[in-house]
Amino acid sequence: MSGPLREHKLLTLERGFVQFLPLAWTIVHPIDEASPLWSQTADHLARQQAEFLILIKAFDDTFFQTVHVRHSYRRDEVVWGARFVPAFEADARGEMVLDLKRLSEIAPSQNPDTP
Numbered sequence: 264m265s266g267p268l269r270e271h272k273l274l275t276l277e278r279g280f281v282q283f284l285p286l287a288w289t290i291v292h293p294i295d296e297a298s299p300l301w302s303q304t305a306d307h308l309a310r311q312q313a314e315f316l317i318l319i320k321a322f323d324d325t326f327f328q329t330v331h332v333r334h335s336y337r338r339d340e341v342v343w344g345a346r347f348v349p350a351f352e353a354d355a356r357g358e359m360v361l362d363l364k365r366l367s368e369i370a371p372s373q374n375p376d377t378p
């Protein structure tokens with residue numbers, strides 16, 4: 264007896280490659296008509312036991328080596344109708360400051376019907 268069939272879909276990203284990462288960066292997959300998430304609901308993701316796997320490959324100049332990072336988000340961890348807020352802003356001198364406490368901060372999205 265075999266288990267449930269798992270289907271993997273590569274999501275198109277707003278940026279497929281970043282050469283230099285000076286500030287915090289949010290990976291964005293636009294949910295439009297071409298997205299496999301278009302018109303999906305929380306109930307549908309739950310029935311499908313959906314999970315989002317994030318795989319990042321980068322090069323660390325300090326240690327001169329390739330770094331691999333992976334993370335998984337289950338369907339119950341998806342926050343519907345929300346987006347990440349920028350975690351950086353210019354200070355009084357105009358210099359960019361990263362606020363580490365805001366890295367996971369979210370706000371309502373412009374389209375609350377999409378994940």
